[in-house]
Each structure stands twice: as C-alpha cells, then as structure tokens.
Amino acid sequence: MIGTFGALFATRWMGIAAGPGAIHTGITLVLILLAAAIVAMAASGLTAVLLERIAYRPLRRRGAGRLSALISAIGASLFLQETFALWQGRNLVPFPRLMEKRVLFHVFNAEIRNDQLLVIIAALVMMVVLDRFVRKTRLGRGVRAVAQSSETATLMGVNIDRVVTLTFLLGGLMAGAAGLLWVVYLENTGYNIGFLLGIKAFTAAVMGGIGNLRGALLGGLALGLIENYGAAIWGAEWKDVIAFSLLLIVLMFRPTGLLGESLTAARA
Amino acid sequence: MNRAASRALEPLRWLGTQRSRLREGARGRVVTWSESLPPWARTRRARQSGRWVVRLAVVAFFYALPSMKLPLLNTPQSDFATVLFFPVGIYVLLAMGLNVVVGQAGLLDLGYVAFFAIGAYSMAILGTDIGPQWTFPMILPLAIAIAMVAGVILGTPTLRLRGDYLAIVTLGFGEIVRIVAVNTDSIGGPRGISGIPHPPSIGGIRFGLLDPKPYYWLLLTLIIVAILLLRRLERSRVGRAWTAIREDEDAAALMGVPVFKFKLWAFAIGAGFGGLGGTLYASKVIFINPNTFTVILSILILSAVVLGGSGNLAGVIVGAVVIAYLPERFRNFEEYRVLVFGAALVVMMIFRPQGLIPSRRRAAELETGSAAGGLGALGAEVVGETTAPAPASSRSGGADG
Numbered sequence: 001m002i003g004t005f006g007a008l009f010a011t012r013w014m015g016i017a018a019g020p021g022a023i024h025t026g027i028t029l030v031l032i033l034l035a036a037a038i039v040a041m042a043a044s045g046l047t048a049v050l051l052e053r054i055a056y057r058p059l060r061r062r063g064a065g066r067l068s069a070l071i072s073a074i075g076a077s078l079f080l081q082e083t084f085a086l087w088q089g090r091n092l093v094p095f096p097r098l099m100e101k102r103v104l105f106h107v108f109n110a111e112i113r114n115d116q117l118l119v120i121i122a123a124l125v126m127m128v129v130l131d132r133f134v135r136k137t138r139l140g141r142g143v144r145a146v147a148q149s150s151e152t153a154t155l156m157g158v159n160i161d162r163v164v165t166l167t168f169l170l171g172g173l174m175a176g177a178a179g180l181l182w183v184v185y186l187e188n189t190g191y192n193i194g195f196l197l198g199i200k201a202f203t204a205a206v207m208g209g210i211g212n213l214r215g216a217l218l219g220g221l222a223l224g225l226i227e228n229y230g231a232a233i234w235g236a237e238w239k240d241v242i243a244f245s246l247l248l249i250v251l252m253f254r255p256t257g258l259l260g261e262s263l264t265a266a267r268a
Numbered sequence: 269m270n271r272a273a274s275r276a277l278e279p280l281r282w283l284g285t286q287r288s289r290l291r292e293g294a295r296g297r298v299v300t301w302s303e304s305l306p307p308w309a310r311t312r313r314a315r316q317s318g319r320w321v322v323r324l325a326v327v328a329f330f331y332a333l334p335s336m337k338l339p340l341l342n343t344p345q346s347d348f349a350t351v352l353f354f355p356v357g358i359y360v361l362l363a364m365g366l367n368v369v370v371g372q373a374g375l376l377d378l379g380y381v382a383f384f385a386i387g388a389y390s391m392a393i394l395g396t397d398i399g400p401q402w403t404f405p406m407i408l409p410l411a412i413a414i415a416m417v418a419g420v421i422l423g424t425p426t427l428r429l430r431g432d433y434l435a436i437v438t439l440g441f442g443e444i445v446r447i448v449a450v451n452t453d454s455i456g457g458p459r460g461i462s463g464i465p466h467p468p469s470i471g472g473i474r475f476g477l478l479d480p481k482p483y484y485w486l487l488l489t490l491i492i493v494a495i496l497l498l499r500r501l502e503r504s505r506v507g508r509a510w511t512a513i514r515e516d517e518d519a520a521a522l523m524g525v526p527v528f529k530f531k532l533w534a535f536a537i538g539a540g541f542g543g544l545g546g547t548l549y550a551s552k553v554i555f556i557n558p559n560t561f562t563v564i565l566s567i568l569i570l571s572a573v574v575l576g577g578s579g580n581l582a583g584v585i586v587g588a589v590v591i592a593y594l595p596e597r598f599r600n601f602e603e604y605r606v607l608v609f610g611a612a613l614v615v616m617m618i619f620r621p622q623g624l625i626p627s628r629r630r631a632a633e634l635e636t637g638s639a640a641g642g643l644g645a646l647g648a649e650v651v652g653e654t655t656a657p658a659p660a661s662s663r664s665g666g667a668d669g
Contacts, residue, residue, distance in 0.1 A: 074567055
C-alpha cells in the first residue's frame with residue numbers, strides 16, 4: 001500500500017498527470033519507472049524499518065511472546081491504513097498510465113502484454129537477487145542463523161537487532177517494488193489494497209513452506225494459477241474460497257508446505 | 269450465655285475494640301487485611317460469604333446498568349442499553365470463548381468470527397421461512413451444537429498444525445464461511461436474511477424490537493452461567509490438560525495427555541460460545557448479512573483476549589469491555605477511532621504485553637523468567653531474552669497491509 005502511494009507521489013512530483021500526455025516511451029519511460037521504483041521502495045523500506053523500531057524491537061527486548069508481536073503488527077497495520085485513509089480518502093486513487101500497453105506475443109492462446117512481461121521479469125529478477133543475497137552474503141547468513149535459533153546466533157556474535165532491521169528493510173523494499181508493479185499494472189490504489197494481498201502473501205509463503213524462498217515463489221505461482229483457473233471454472237466470486245481451501249488441503253497432507261524443511265516443524 | 273447468643277453479640281464487641289485497634293495501626297504496626305477484619309469475619313466461611321455479598325452486588329449492578337443514567341459511563345451518540353448488548357456483551361461472550369482456545373489451550377485462532385457467523389446463520393435459517401421456522405429456545409441449543417460440530421470439522425484436519433500455520437488456516441476458514449454466505453443466494457447472498465424471530469416472552473419480560481434491555485439481561489445471565497462453567501472447567505482435569513498443551517505440547521503428550529482430543533475440545537467449546545453469541549445477536553438485530561462477519565471482528569476479539577490478559581477470565585472480560593466500549597464512547601472522534609485503536613494496540617503490547625489483568629500463573633512465569641519455548645511462546649509470557657522473530661515473509665505481510 002505504501003509502495004503504491006510512493007510510486008503515485010513520485011509520478012506526481014515528476015509532474016505526470018493522468019491522460020495521454022503521461023505515456024512515455026524508451027529511455028524516458030525507463031527513467032520514470034526507475035525513479036518511481038526508488039521512491040516506492042524507499043518509502044516502503046523506511047516505513048518497515050520504522051515499524052520494526054517502534055512496534056517490534058521493544059517487544060523483542062522485553063521478550064514478549066509471538067502473540068503480542070502479532071497484535072502489535074495488527075495495530076500498526078491498522079494505524080498505517082487509517083493514516084492513508086484519512087489523508088488520501090477511502091476511495092480508489094487512480095494512477096496515470098505511463099506506458100502504452102500492447103500485446104507483445106502469444107503463448108498458446110494467451111496474450112502477453114508488455115506490462116505483464118514487466119511484472120514477470122521484475123519478479124524473477126527480485127527473486128534471484130534475494131535468493132543470492134540470503135544464500136551467499138554474510139548478512140544473509142546472519143538472517144538464516146537468526147531464523148534457526150536467535151539465541152545461538154547471538155552467542156555466535158550475530159548482531160540480532162541489525163539482522164532483524166535488515167530483514168524488515170528487505171521486506172519493505174520488495175513490497176515497495178511490488179507496489180510500483182501493482183500501480184503500473186492495475187492503475188489504481190487505495191488505503192486497503194494491502195490487506196488481502198498481505199494475507200495472500202502469507203498464504204503463498206505457508207503453502208510453499210515458510211523459511212524457503214524458492215518455496216515462496218512456487219507457492220505464490222501455484223496459488224495465483226489455481227486461484228484463476230478455479231475462478232474460470234466456478235466463477236470469480238469463489239476465488240478466495242478456492243485459495244484458502246487449497247491451503248487447507250496442502251497443509252493437511254504436507255504440514256510444512258510444499259518445499260518445507262524439517263527445520264520449520266521444529267520451530268513452529 | 270449460650271454459644272449462639274455470644275456469637276451474635278460478637279460484632280458489637282468488635283465495634284467497641286476498634287478505636288484502640290486503629291490507634292495501634294496508626295502507630296506503625298502493619299495491620300494486614302485479614303487482621304483488620306473482626307474475628308468472626310476471619311473464618312473461612314465468613315470470608316466466603318463476604319465474597320458472595322460482593323459478587324451479588326456486582327451482579328445486581330450489572331443487571332441495573334442499562335436503567336441507570338450514569339453521566340460519564342454512558343454513550344452519548346448511541347443508546348446505552350443497545351451498546352451494552354452489542355458490541356459490549358457479545359464481545360465479552362466471544363472473548364470468553366476465544367480465551368478457551370487462545371488463552372488456555374494456546375491455539376492461535378484468527379477465524380473465530382466464522383463460528384459467530386455460523387450461530388447467527390443457524391438462527392436465521394432455522395427461524396425464518398427459509399427453514400422450518402422454529403422458535404428461539406429450540407434453535408439455541410441446536411445452533412450451539414452446529415457451531416461445535418463446525419469447530420470439530422475445522423479442527424480435525426488443522427489441529428496437527430502449529431503456530432503460524434494454524435493461524436493462517438483458521439483465518440482462511442473464517443473467510444471461506446463469509447464468502448460462502450455472500451455467494452449462496454438461497455441464504456440471501458450479500459443481502460443477508462431479515463425477519464429473524466425474537467425470543468418469546470418470559471414472564472413479564474417481552475423481547476421486542478424497541479427495548480434492548482431484555483436482550484442484555486438474557487445475555488448477562490448467559491455470561492454469568494458461562495463464567496461459572498468456565499471457572500470450573502479451568503480447574504478441572506481438562507483445564508490442566510490445556511495448560512500443559514499450551515506450555516509444551518510434546519511434553520504434555522509424553523506425560524500421557526491426549527493432546528489432539530483436548531485441542532479438539534478446546535476448539536469445540538470455543539466454537540460453541542461463538543455459536544451462542546451469534547444466535548443471540550441474530551435474534552436481537554433480526555437482520556444479518558455477511559458484512560457483519562469480517563476478519564476484523566476476529567481480530568478485535570483476539571485483541572480483546574490479549575489486551576485483557578490471555579488465559580485469565582477476568583482479564584479477558586475487561587479487555588472485551590474496553591475494546592467494545594471505548595469506540596462507542598468516543599464516537600465524536602469517529603474519524604480517528606481506528607487510528608487511535610491501532611496505535612493503542614501497539615503501545616499496549618510494548619508496555620504491558622501480558623495484558624491488563626494477566627493470569628496469576630503467567631505472571632509467576634514472567635517473574636521467574638523461565639525460557640519456556642515451545643507453543644508456550646504463543647501466549648503472553650516470557651520466552652527468554654531473544655525470541656525468534658517470525659519469518660520475514662509473515663512480518664512484511666502484516667506490516668505492509
């Protein structure tokens with residue numbers, strides 16, 4: 001939600017208004033998108049870090065339980081949503097069309113538009129970068145260590161505060177980028193678009209196996225595909241029912257998710 | 269003088285000795301509370317009957333509450349008695365039910381509203397011309413049973429899951445129930461069901477559309493019965509089994525607690541309370557639609573449980589009253605209600621994560637700082653200095669919503 005508004009404000013600052021004048025091509029378009037992406041990611045990442053500072057760190061310091069963290073997260077989420085509802089109104093806010101949308105090529109009978117291609121490529125790039133980061137870098141190792149056992153990680157000299165801040169920053173940055181893609185593709189935003197999306201993201205992560213990035217990608221892909229195929233068969237109003245029933249079925253037979261590691265069972 | 273007469277005179281004698289006792293207290297000797305009582309009040313039976321007097325007074329106060337015109341407590345923007353029934357009373361009932369699931373058994377249920385919806389829809393379907401047009405007293409036990417069965421149906425496949433997984437699955441279940449209600453035209457679809465019958469009159473008390481007091485009294489009576497039941501349950505073998513499961517499921521299983529069975533019971537009992545609340549709600553408002561039963565309600569009830577003090581009945585009731593009452597009281601600031609509510613949740617969790625009135629057992633755990641781990645981590649108690657953060661995916665999901 002904050003990412004989408006970040007992108008919206010970025011385009012406003014650049015003086016882009018809705019209408020045919022907003023459509024750009026070539027280098028200008030790339031630059032505009034990049035600028036919007038930077039603003040969106042910065043806004044969302046910064047919010048995430050602030051959130052960690054205000055709503056999580058004090059709890060972690062006190063050693064409060066998980067339920068408290070959840071309630072705190074819900075509170076913070078309500079606060080942010082309402083801030084934007086009061087500030088930007090409760091109706092959907094339109095986003096100017098930045099690029100001319102045209103069909104690039106066909107895969108079987110499916111039309112692939114340029115903005116859809118952009119979303120897919122961006123998702124893949126982000127996925128690869130994140131996967132590399134968590135697997136190869138020193139900080140990524142720290143993240144994994146904290147996830148397995150925060151106490152042991154602390155004993156081994158991992159700065160847990162820094163690692164957690166970093167994960168929030170990363171999550172925020174990714175969400176910000178996703179926000180830009182959202183507005184480019186759907187061309188509107190609102191104060192409450194993030195709620196169902198957040199639940200779906202969690203669903204996808206659980207389905208794929210929490211703590212496994214590739215699982216999350218697989219889960220997201222499977223969820224999106226099955227949801228839409230199901231919607232085609234039973235009607236769009238059953239979309240969410242299909243998604244959650246699928247989750248139920250997956251967890252019944254594979255309680256750790258599709259690609260879940262045994263680690264998750266021990267931790268959950 | 270025989271013994272009975274001497275005992276009867278004792279209060280008088282006691283009054284006579286009070287001045288010197290007070291002087292003694294003022295001189296600095298610490299007088300404990302039980303010492304300050306007269307000797308005849310120090311016996312166990314007297315203490316108990318004293319407690320009962322206080323309890324009866326409290327109960328009487330609550331029965332009289334909607335008739336009293338209290339200047340500060342009332343809700344200027346809406347009818348006080350109505351507010352007392354919904355949201356306050358219903359929230360209390362639901363929070364008590366959810367407390368069994370979350371506070372006692374330590375199962376994180378984010379779809380509790382589903383059982384409320386099932387109760388309400390049972391009442392609506394069975395009471396109107398969609399169904400057999402039964403009356404309220406016939407439907408009430410049936411609706412509770414249906415909700416409990418729904419709890420078992422949801423619980424059987426999902427209770428093997430733990431923590432985050434259970435939370436998301438129950439959340440999904442709550443949404444499924446709501447969306448099914450929206451999409452099924454034979455039960456009104458998004459328009460809902462209207463014309464749900466009121467309960468029949470009891471004695472001189474008529475359950476009508478205009479006077480909310482009888483509903484409040486009925487609800488209050490049921491809440492009191494529920495409190496008595498739950499307190500007994502808490503101290504029974506079942507309650508102890510729940511505590512064991514909450515603290516460490518694996519250890520409980522090793523000690524011979526039939527974990528799955530008791531988890532299922534917790535779910536079913538919690539669901540039964542949801543169904544009861546739903547039935548009462550539907551027969552009071554006579555019109556329901558799926559919009560009443562959104563995730564937000566589940567979250568509010570969970571907040572009430574955690575805010576008040578997860579696992580402690582009194583705390584949970586206070587939490588529910590606070591969550592339900594404050595927004596109604598401050599309707600002048602309607603625009604900022606949710607904003608303030610969100611901020612308040614965060615502040616509350618930072619400064620008092622154990623809740624307003626934490627359960628004594630948990631408070632003791634907090635002081636000893638036992639590094640419990642396991643599912644105990646779901647509750648509000650300490651889990652060592654550095655609790656493992658939930659995976660980043662879940663965090664950012666909640667944060668950016």
